[in-house]
Amino acid sequence: MNYARIKALVIKELLAVLRDRKSRVVLILPPILQLTIFAFAATLEVKNIELALLDKDGGKAAVELAQRFRGSPSFTKVFPLRGQEDVAPTLEDEKAMAVLVIDQNFSRDVAAGRPAEVQFLLDGRRSNAAQIVQGYAQRIVEQYNRDLVARYNLPPPPATLVARNWFNPNLDYLWFTVPNLIGMLTMVVGLIVTALSVARERELGTFDQLLVSPLSPGEILAGKTLPAMILGVVESVLIVAVAILAFGIPCQGSLWVLALSMVLYLFSVVGFGLFISSLCNTQQQAILGTFTFMMPATLLSGFATPIETMPKLLQIVSLANPLRHFLVAVRGIMLKGMPLLTVLDTIWPLLVIAVATLALAGWFFRKGLG
Incomplete structure (x- = not known):
């Protein structure tokens, strides 16, 4: 393998990308813009909840409970209902996410020390949001119960659950979303740069010049891989810097360990990109192939839903997804x-994926030479 020829091809690939002003802009601005938008848009948190309130009691205890819901930052709009007949239309017409119904004997039961009940109705068409809102309401009621126990010297509940959140004490959803976006946006850059490289050569008619040049298939493969790795590393460093400095995401571990994980991850992503590129004749086909791969890769990565809840077959298929392994490492x-040895135990499949995809891409290159 002639390293001088590889170096010349790497320089040629970098110049092809960096000399074009539009390419430079596309490489830098969209990932940062996507990180900013997705960090706030791609969230499972439920905020600005509209709550309808039907207070049949009107007593002191009922008013206090209603005020606790009004004072919650999660329930930004709490409006009253006139009667029971308004409950169903409110949920059916999506005027509110939930309806709180306080029974007419609520204050009397609280004063007498008897169990008092309230009804909390949720719109089950949005099942995930409904479960989260139910959790918000349970926390408000639990705190209300603890205050009643202290106020009226009532016997405490037989058992209480004290939750402590490790690694994200305030349950800030950005701490979960932004590290995931680092992996997703790095994959976008790595895939697009590599997937377009060979397709661009074929579309411009310069791929035949590569085939008749002294370059071997391995040298062509290396010359296409290294520029994408260089650009991907620079882009990933920029994304990580924005995540830490702009979004305040902590980095409890070593930045060198994170860098090692990023390089292995980019190696596997570039392998997929070159494999896609070797199958495509035009840049349009390469772009379509890239997005055809990215959608299943995102869904099977554990970003939106836990992998453990997927069918066994999909759990096995997800093992070939580099994003799945990297998200565990970056989080x-x-x-x-996470220390180095634990990280290596998580990311070693990335090396297997990279070797397999690069071998397939090399086989297609050799087939093209034949």
């Missing part, structure tokens, strides 16, 4: 301070 390094 562990940034939030938990």
Whole structure:
């Protein structure tokens, strides 16, 4: 393998990308813009909840409970209902996410020390949001119960659950979302740069010149891989810097361990990109192939839903997804301070994925030479 020829091809690939002003802009601005938008948009948190209130009691205890819901930052709009007949239309017409119904004997039961009940109705069409809102309401009622126990010297509940959140004490959803976006946006850059490289050569007619040049298939493969790795590393460093400095995401672990994980991850992503590129004749086909791969890769990464809840077959398929392994590593390094040995135990499949995809891409290159 002639390293001088590889160096010349790497320089040629970098110049092809960096000399074009539009390419420079596309490489830098969109990932940062996407990180900013997705960090706030791609969230499972439920905020600005509209709550309808039907208070049949009107007593002191009922008013206090209603005021606690009004004072919660989660329930930004609490409006009253006139009667029971308004409950169903409110949920059916999506005027409110939930309806709180306080029974007419609520204050009397609280004063007498008897169990008092309230009804909390949720719109089950949005099941995930409904479960989260139910959790908000349970916390408000639990705190209300503790205050009643202290106020009226009532016997405490037989058991209480005290929750302590490790690695994200305030349950800030950005701490979960932004590390995931680091992996997703790095994959976008790595895939697009590599997927377009060979397709661009074929579309411009310069791929035939590569085939008749002294370059071997391995040298062509290396010359296409290294520029994408260089650009991907620079882009990933920029994304991580924005995540830490602009969004305040902590990095409890070593930045060197994070860098090692990023390089292995980019190696596997570039392998997929070159494999896609070797199958495409035009840049349009390469872009379509990239997005065809990215959608399943995102869904099977554990970003939106836990992998453990997926069918067994999909759990096995997800093992070939580099994003799945990297997300575990980047979250562990940034939030938990995961040590090197534990990280290596998580990311070693990335090396297997990279070798397999690069071998397939090399086989297609050799087939093209034949």
